[in-house]
Amino acid sequence: MNRQLAMVLDLNKCLGCQTCTVACKKLWNQDQGTDYAYWNNVETAPGKGFPRLWQETGGRNADGSVKRGEIPSLDADYGRAWKFNHDKTFFKSNGPREWLKPESGTQWGPNWDEDHGAGAYPQENHYFYLPRLCNHCTHPACLDACPRGAIEKRSDNGIVLVNQDQCHGYRFCVEACPYKKVYFDPKRQVSTKCIFCLPRIEEGVAPACARQCPGRLRFVGFLDDPAGPIHKLVNEYKVAIPLHPEFGTGPNVYYVPPLSPEGIDDEGRPTGKPRIPPAYLESLFGPAVHDAMARLAAEREKTTRGEGSAVMDLLIAYDWSKNFALDDARTREVI
């Protein structure tokens, strides 16, 4: 039975609080060797992202063909975990104390260009938050790159896993993933990646990043479940689309693209054009973004007119239990 678990993230609701990032990090990546690894991160778009320039350094060209990817630099692309001068700031008894600051030079980090965005202020400045995790692709570039067959795509739920007993730490998967969502643990000398919180899934509990999201912007379920939120948002309402579909890996994390207010001209009058350029969104989500945004805008209009909208009701998450449909009799609410 080939089934695919998937996630939808409504970018109109993400406020960049990083609760998902912390929930994931606390659960899976606190050991030495994983300190720089964020299976889930939230980056500001437009921006260079995390790891830096990930959209340019993966193992796929814009036409989906294979190219040699790069392993990001720990300092320049991921950013080393910062160590602060706590002793000199808080515990020094003699002489002037220092302000709290990183002890070593810093070049980049998981949230380095937060809120920078793009566009001239105040006419057209804009940004939005882009939460990212492994896409558990239908055709995983990481799996294709592993010469040892250490990466498996499960048939019962489509989750992509690294068998760490089989992994010899060659890192072709890190190179090849066009989303740069495979990390190398240099202490244990193996690759690691998001496991879609498989142990939680097996207990009928949504992944930590989704369950902990205060904005209720994440939806989890099977793509082929017509009663679930994923099938509705992706296949029925067609308002959720994948990131960089042109890479050709068939990502199974989908995004509801962000609508944005109008820009203004030099006199402060609305221009009628959205602040986030549609062309930029197309560069992220492909041409399907335009139809998705048009449908979304139409549903918003219906709601404004008081007609009601099943799409908006689902996205607003009035009933949070509808965000998750794990098709498991044991599905339950657990933190």
Added chain:
Amino acid sequence: MKTTVTLIAPPTAMQPGGYIATAYADRSQPGTSRADLEVQESTAGWTVALRWRAPQAVIDATDNPRQFIDGAALFAPTVKDAPWISMGTPDMPLEGVLWRADRAQPWRVSAQGLGSVQRAEAPAGWTTAARYANGTWQLTFTLPAFAALTVTRQLGFAVWQGAQSERAGLKSVTPGWINL
């Protein structure tokens, strides 16, 4: 026996999966062009010494996901003339020993085809002595019992230069079995 072996880069086109064959299609030259080999057999077992040029030694990568570690491996076929470049078959497995510069002890390794290498702790008495000086690695394996080599008397070896991001099938190897 004592000889100098010209090494080759195994064809990347034969690597498992679709990525390496395409992404590294331009890799045709080995990172190490030749190596010195000295093999001695005695009642105490086998002693195999390798010597190769390595402009930069990499012995630690615990703080750098981009860094790969120097290494070398010896293999012998369990069945004479088993496929070497494609690392044996299930019917004709290879047995060997793998040294990596960050480890005090070698691994015992076996292979039944590309991408199939299994690592295990080496038997008692299997040791390596490695020394890096003047841009050259000198590595000696002491192997009291190396059954496959004793039976088939064929040996192949591989060298990985971490500084050139060599790992897995990106390596320098003997073109075929060396008959002892």
